Amino acid sequence: MKQQPDIDVVIRYLEEPGNEEHKRSLDEWLQLDAANLDIFLETKALWQGDVLPTAASYDVAHQWQLIDAQLTATTIPAVTATLPPVQPVQTVQAPAKGKVRALSTRTWWAAAAAAIVIAAAVIIYRQPLYIAQQTAQNTDSLLLPDGTRLYLNAHTSVKYPRNFQKNSRDVFVQQGEVFVDVKHMPEKPFSVHLKNVDIEVLGTSFDVKETKQGVKVFVQSGKVKAVYKNGKKSVVLTPGEEAEMLLAGTTISTRHHRNNNPIAWKTGQLTFVDAPLSEVADVLEDYYKVKIVVAEGLADKKLLATFHKESLSEVLDILSKTLQVKAVQKDSLVEIY
Known part of the structure; x- marks a missing residue:
């Protein structure tokens, strides 16, 4: 279950990136929800005065590697905010009623930090376009917005839109193995996208597995069409059939199973x-x-x-x-x- 993001965790880390306690707190918060990485990156960019990239432009896997390297490093270079230089304060003689106090540097920085926190808080409540889910040694399942259920094998990573388009439903398998029990919606085709293969279905249950050699697709019920992204070859599979599509993009081998052994990891x-x-x-x-x-x-x-x-x-x-x-x-x- 997602927890309310704590902006203080991010701010404390940005203020003192070399502090071991702050690094541990940030690492624990990032692990709570895959969407927290987007929040951290956007807040950090705002803190440094950078132009915020769009959510879809992030290379999430690469950013996770960078953050992990930073959090586990012995020493981490300090991150400083890009702010205009503070001009020398001139004393201004006030009318007889009193003197006007000069704004101290400390107060100016506190005000700037407060402005950053407020802006970052606005970012946090902006919903990311995609939701990511990843498993480690465990298996897991999740219910998509349309009622389709995904069962994730160990070491699997998927992402899907927070809201499906009007006439399509798209899920992206980045690695691992997923069993998909698709909600039947003929007017809204369901598609699973892998590195070099696209799978098109209407309403069915099937298993898709990304391997070092290519992609394996096994159909338990209904019918699916697996297509090489280069458009050269495709195959239509019915219950009990399994296809292996090699990375070369031209070879498809099929076989028929009298059992559901290909999804034994789930059953x-x-x-x-x-x-x-x-x-x-x-x-x-x-x-x-x-x-x-x-x-x-x-x-x-x-x-x-x-x-x-x-x-x-x-x-x-x-x-x-x-x-x-x-x-x-x-x-x-x-x-x-």
């Missing part, structure tokens, strides 16, 4: 119906994040089993007894022989 269930051991190994590798080596001659052994949130050691024990093989795990390596 917690793995199903194998006379599945060859080679296929079982691939699925277990992806689900448990390990490397599995199958000895020569065992790849075609068939497994009939269903697992629901069992540990890897439990799965390997059942697999060994069922197929009459040995499975030995050492750290993140599993050998089956």
Whole structure:
């Protein structure tokens, strides 16, 4: 849940960027909400007298790296506000009723700081155009403004508009894996955008995964169209079908699943119906994040089993007894022989 931004946290850091307590407070506040980064950048720009960039022009990932480096550095150079030089104060003789007091430098700076705080407070209440969501080791889910629900796997980053356009709904997957349960709205197509692939749907549920090789799309229900951004190739997928689209932008391979193993990370269930051991190994590798080596001659052994949130050691024990093989795990390596 978002918390009310504390402008004092930002101001204290800008006043004393070398103060370790202020750095820790700023770091904790930035972690509360991805939108707080925009607030900090805009406030800092105002403090330094820079021209404020538009929200959409920020390279958010790069800015996070810069801020993280600053907050973890041993020493951080001081940030000073760009303000006009203070002119020497001249004493002015007042009428007989009294003297006019000269405005001290301290008071002038306090007034300037107050003006900055007020202007920054106005910025804070300006809603950002996009909302960003990121997971670490955990999975998470979120409900979009249209009723569509996103399920995020670990190490996933997405962003979406605070308000969808009248005739379209667009979500951007920057990394990781997302299961999308789309709210059916035929008059308002839903699109998921990745680095080199766009996915177009009306109302369906599907999984999209960004890998080092490319993009994988698996459809649980409905129908989706996956299109290379270069426009050269596309594929239409129906329930149970999965497509892998390589980064090269020209190769699409498809396969049909008799189960929902591609979304086991979300359901917690793995199903194998006379599945060859080679296929079982691939699925277990992806689900448990390990490397599995199958000895020569065992790849075609068939497994009939269903697992629901069992540990890897439990799965390997059942697999060994069922197929009459040995499975030995050492750290993140599993050998089956």
